[in-house]
Amino acid sequence: MDAFKVVLAEPRGFCAGVDRAIEIVERALELYGAPIYVRHEIVHNRHVVEKLRTEGAVFVEELDEVPAGAVVIFSAHGVARSVIEEATKRGLRQIDATCPLVTKVHHEADRVAKRGSHIVLIGHAGHPEVEGTLGQVPKGAMSLVETVEDVQRLAIDPGRALSFVTQTTLSMDDTAEIVRALQAKFPHITGPTAEDICYATQNRQNAVKQLAKDCEVILVLGAPNSSNSNRLVEVAQVAGCRSYLLETAADLQDSWVAGATAVGVTAGASAPEVLVQELLHALRTRGAADVETLRLTEERVRFSLPQELSQS
Numbered sequence: 645m646d647a648f649k650v651v652l653a654e655p656r657g658f659c660a661g662v663d664r665a666i667e668i669v670e671r672a673l674e675l676y677g678a679p680i681y682v683r684h685e686i687v688h689n690r691h692v693v694e695k696l697r698t699e700g701a702v703f704v705e706e707l708d709e710v711p712a713g714a715v716v717i718f719s720a721h722g723v724a725r726s727v728i729e730e731a732t733k734r735g736l737r738q739i740d741a742t743c744p745l746v747t748k749v750h751h752e753a754d755r756v757a758k759r760g761s762h763i764v765l766i767g768h769a770g771h772p773e774v775e776g777t778l779g780q781v782p783k784g785a786m787s788l789v790e791t792v793e794d795v796q797r798l799a800i801d802p803g804r805a806l807s808f809v810t811q812t813t814l815s816m817d818d819t820a821e822i823v824r825a826l827q828a829k830f831p832h833i834t835g836p837t838a839e840d841i842c843y844a845t846q847n848r849q850n851a852v853k854q855l856a857k858d859c860e861v862i863l864v865l866g867a868p869n870s871s872n873s874n875r876l877v878e879v880a881q882v883a884g885c886r887s888y889l890l891e892t893a894a895d896l897q898d899s900w901v902a903g904a905t906a907v908g909v910t911a912g913a914s915a916p917e918v919l920v921q922e923l924l925h926a927l928r929t930r931g932a933a934d935v936e937t938l939r940l941t942e943e944r945v946r947f948s949l950p951q952e953l954s955q956s
Contacts, residue, residue, distance in 0.1 A: 647933040648901065650924065651859055653851040653910035654937050659844030660945040661743030662687045662914050665720035666696070668741040671953045672715060673700050681710045683727070684719040684772055686741060687914035688870040690891060707731055715739065721772035722746040724779020744947050745842040746773055749809050750780045752836050756807040757781040762800055764789055764833070766822050767811030771871055774811055795825040806833045810840040813872035813913070815879060816849055843945060844913045845872050849879045851940050855908035856883035858938075861901055864889050865919050866912030873912030880908075892919055893926040901930060908938075
């Protein structure tokens with residue numbers, strides 16, 4: 645295989661919300677001892693989940709799998725209010741690892757629902773974050789759209805106050821197109837005072853757009869169920885660059901990089917740096933001669949731990 649260079653995106657990998665969620669589980673294990681129960685994957689990455697499992701975390705999908713009185717952590721994606729109510733009813737000790745940027749969307753949805761607005765949520769059906777956001781308001785107070793076509797099918801009283809919020813890990817370009825469609829159909833619709841798509845999602849997508857200008861191929865490390873990782877692949881492809889999603893270096897196929905002179909590498913917000921380094925090693929064995937970094941911005945965001953952990 646011919647020699648090629650690797651261009652490594654920065655920023656990449658863990659964001660502040662993921663760092664915080666993992667630290668919450670680790671801190672809870674230190675304070676309360678194993679087992680600590682976590683509803684749903686704490687973040688969408690198998691490597692992270694398996695590491696925490698070896699340390700004593702037990703991952704469950706439903707609260708009836710958690711013994712009464714045990715500690716349960718809600719994942720970074722957030723949960724519906726009904727989940728919190730059920731946990732309280734079961735006498736579970738709750739720790740909320742919801743990303744603060746997701747919590748901001750929850751608060752926005754609650755605020756506009758209380759003033760009587762119907763809410764349009766832009767997001768992917770079935771994603772845990774979307775399920776959590778839908779569960780912040782009474783049934784029927786929020787409609788979910790994924791595409792411009794979904795917007796055209798919306799049947800909402802034109803006299804009804806209307807607002808929109810978005811999932812935090814969407815493609816910025818796709819979301820902007822859906823927002824334009826909403827504004828065209830419902831000129832009176834209002835949006836959040838600040839962008840719902842999180843800073844880390846924006847930064848990683850911007851970096852991929854830059855990578856696509858210089859690379860024939862872009863490799864994205866992330867889980868198949870990771871929304872922000874899948875969006876990175878899509879952003880690269882829209883920019884005209886071949887792109888592939890890998891969970892680990894073991895997924896790398898020789899044909900993906902064959903003939904390339906420059907290969908871009910990045911990682912979704914829940915992919916640990918160790919996986920990036922393993923991929924770089926795999927690329928070196930296939931002819932990568934140089935690794936250079938494309939640095940767009942420096943991320944200095946850090947979120948504090950929940951009060952019950954930070955003061956213990």
